Amino acid sequence: MAQKPAIPKGTRDFSPVETARRNYIFSTIRDVYALYGFRQIETPAMENLSTLMGKYGEEGDKLLFKILNSGDFTRSLPAEALASESPQRLAARLCEKGLRYDLTVPFARYVVQHRDELQLPFKRYQIQPVWRADRPQKGRYREFYQCDADVVGSDSLLNEAELVQIVDEVFSRLGIRVAVKINNRKILSGIAELIGAPEKIVDITVAIDKLDKIGPDGVQAELLASGLSAEALEQLQPILALTGTNAEKLAAMRRVLAAIPAGLKGIDEVEAVLALVEDGDGLRNAVELDLTLARGLNYYTGCIFEVKALDFPIGSIAGGGRYDNLTGIFGLPGLSGVGISFGADRIYDVLAGLDLFPASAESATQLLFINFGAAEAAHCLRLAAAMRRRGIATEVYPDAVKMKKQMAYANACGVPYVALVGADEMRDGLVSLKNMTTGEQQMLTTEAVADLLAAVAND
Amino acid sequence: MAQKPAIPKGTRDFSPVETARRNYIFSTIRDVYALYGFRQIETPAMENLSTLMGKYGEEGDKLLFKILNSGDFTRSLPAEALASESPQRLAARLCEKGLRYDLTVPFARYVVQHRDELQLPFKRYQIQPVWRADRPQKGRYREFYQCDADVVGSDSLLNEAELVQIVDEVFSRLGIRVAVKINNRKILSGIAELIGAPEKIVDITVAIDKLDKIGPDGVQAELLASGLSAEALEQLQPILALTGTNAEKLAAMRRVLAAIPAGLKGIDEVEAVLALVEDGDGLRNAVELDLTLARGLNYYTGCIFEVKALDFPIGSIAGGGRYDNLTGIFGLPGLSGVGISFGADRIYDVLAGLDLFPASAESATQLLFINFGAAEAAHCLRLAAAMRRRGIATEVYPDAVKMKKQMAYANACGVPYVALVGADEMRDGLVSLKNMTTGEQQMLTTEAVADLLAAVAND
DSSP: OOOOOOOOTTOOOBOHHHHHHHHHHHHHHHHHHHHTTOEEOBOOSEEEHHHHTTSSHHHHHHTOOEEEOSSSTTTTSOHHHHHHSOHHHHHHHHEEEEEOSOSHHHHHHHHHHTTTTOOSSEEEEEEEEEEOOOOOBTTBOSEEEEEEEEEESOOOTHHHHHHHHHHHHHHHHHTOOEEEEEEEHHHHHHHHHHTTOGGGHHHHHHHHHTHHHHHHHHHHHHHHHTTOOHHHHHHHHHHHTOOSOHHHHHHHHHHHTTTOHHHHHHHHHHHHHHHHHHSTTOOSSEEEEOTTOOOSOTTEEEEEEEEEESSSOOSOSEEEEEESOGGGGGTOOSOOEEEEEEOHHHHHHHHHHTTOOOGGGTOOOSEEEOOOSHHHHHHHHHHHHHHHHTTOOEEEOSSOOOHHHHHHHHHHTTOOEEEEOOHHHHHHTEEEEEETTTOOEEEEEHHHHHHHHHHHHTO | OOOOOOOOTTOOOBOHHHHHHHHHHHHHHHHHHHHTTOEEOBOOSEEEHHHHTTSSHHHHHHTOOEEEOSSSTTTTSOHHHHHHSOHHHHHHHHEEEEEOSOSHHHHHHHHHHTTTTOOSSEEEEEEEEEEOOOOOBTTBOSEEEEEEEEEESOOOTHHHHHHHHHHHHHHHHHTOOEEEEEEEHHHHHHHHHHTTOGGGHHHHHHHHHTHHHHHHHHHHHHHHHTTOOHHHHHHHHHHHTOOSOHHHHHHHHHHHTTTOHHHHHHHHHHHHHHHHHHSTTOOSSEEEEOTTOOOSOTTEEEEEEEEEESSSOOSOSEEEEEESOGGGGGTOOSOOEEEEEEOHHHHHHHHHHTTOOOGGGTOOOSEEEOOOSHHHHHHHHHHHHHHHHTTOOEEEOSSOOOHHHHHHHHHHTTOSEEEEOOHHHHHHTEEEEEETTTOOEEEEEHHHHHHHHHHHHTO
């Protein structure tokens, strides 16, 4: 036999069980987004490279998958260009399109392109794959889904509050206990201003972001290397070591940043969001002010969020924040936005690791009719039609092969009930129903079988 | 302002309303597939070009979107290769991966790659986009979804019968009246043998496939041009003009092909499938034997299907058939398969053209709370949480802007009910609920609002 075919490295096939489990995650997120009035859009997998290039930094540009122009793509190219240009410049001549790298830039492009049709604020969600030519490794893929919700065109902190509620609701429905970390980029800017190094804000947030990984000493070393003075570093220490309740931390920070208006505004924003979500019915998961939370992406300008699973060791499983000028890159300035994104692959790992996938996320067929021959199968096809009218997912084994093989199929596919209808049952108008879990077998009318399975399905 | 950004030609953005309508089609198909025990898989957008090339004919190879190799893709290329090779050969050196062209070849690749994990028969469905570098034109896109279900590893005609039932069920649920055309490739081979030109089967089926478009004279001219004798053509005439019920047509064909065993087998197969689907409860749509049905793809070997909408002029909206050796191309011969595919874009056009999309496929938010200021909004956020716990999709307008703007938002988003909760309503614990369709306004308790909207949603 020929060598087995394969798929490109970093990509994945999803089996029926994996696909059903992934759909369970996607539909939980989708249901909650819709419950909060977000509306789904879809954008093409391919975008013009002019849309994508320069939006993700130099590293990001290198990770874009580029699509070779169709037809005689070399025609307009002088031979010497082919032979002498750098790969980057040559790629730009060979390719006009690329695969989307995330959902945020296509969303910004969508808002600008369709601005005349949109009613602001625009609350959209989008669940689609993205592609990155990253070096594949455990947990990092070249094709993966993002599940984003964003509101553009509203400065109100109600949006931030609702996004926190959405996070709380999604993980409650999935049964994952989480901590929602909140911070604000304006507080971080305030800190940078306080220590007299406002131009160092990027270095500081990137370094603070690594606190978990490299520890306070590592962060200190990194900041010194970036040119921060020892005196400035000294002032950072108490801020990184802050403890207590959210209210205590906010009060302490208010004193530290008393002379920095931007920093105080950040504190006000966090306080307002916490008041909105803790008011009234409250949340099932804790929201914690975490001043070490910085998030890598530098377009955030206000509140930022990150979600950690409490019972499973893994990186953040959701995150987001406020950005003030996303559509500016496409010529439409002044639109503020705030969004959240769920990491479906990591959520999958948490649910699998904690054994939290419900059985309903995996089972497909509820009833299989065994095939005893042409006449019996034709009869069973009618019974199956009656079951399906009751909403019961039903199969008739297509071939009259050995019973053992048919039962093996039922087991392999996780079918919970098998119906045996031979000549006797046909004559008597009955079904011999076998429970594949208990092994118990009963003789029932078709109606009784449908009633039993409909009840099981609604359990 | 800068020039509006755009998307690559032949691709599409889908607005919230379009996405909701498309999801209605996909979920209808998905529900029916699952009801018949098909299980969903997903495969990567990118496949190795070695998997894709040579599977769709020379024309198909040209329509594959190819992905430029990452990194220094020219390194291993001699400069003279770049300058002198044909575009096809150069593309093969620059690209190892391509975007999938359909779902059938990736499925065959999946079955062979995962054959040790699969329990046969394998009933899978797959709903994913495919990409073709076709010249864009009305109704033809470079990115579009396919919705395929296939059974591999079973020769039984029960599968064909169930696929016809699935087609009947899907279009019944969508409210589209259809005719299901059925034919069999073995009957067509029998005809070719009868007229003494078995090697002409491809030409004959391709020409017959065009009967609707170019008429009998056109087909005749095309077949003469392909080298068929005038005598052979003469024998084709009565077959193309066959009329009557399915039973009458089959009886007539049985006489015509009496000496051709392969042709008789095809007639037996069609007869068996018709008996299975017409038996018992029957179908809501007619199944018609149509000897002019040939379908373009030459890998079909048994029954073939095509579905036409009765009340809207458009090409076939679903189709499929039996193929005997799909996985042979990947080194696993002898596995028979049969499948069906729904054309989501055309189904969308039919539903839109006949105004058949249900309102539930479009409405998202059921209730919008008007924002009268910070205190009222915080109060409304609690009421909104109560509504959402009852499953009612609810929004709180995030900004305390002019009432007119908030009502315009409700109208633009098609929100059916608006809640006005000002200082008086807050004090009295009531909600003033406005029906946006009738303009009617009522003062109600929160409970009463939830009851009313839950009842509307379940209507």
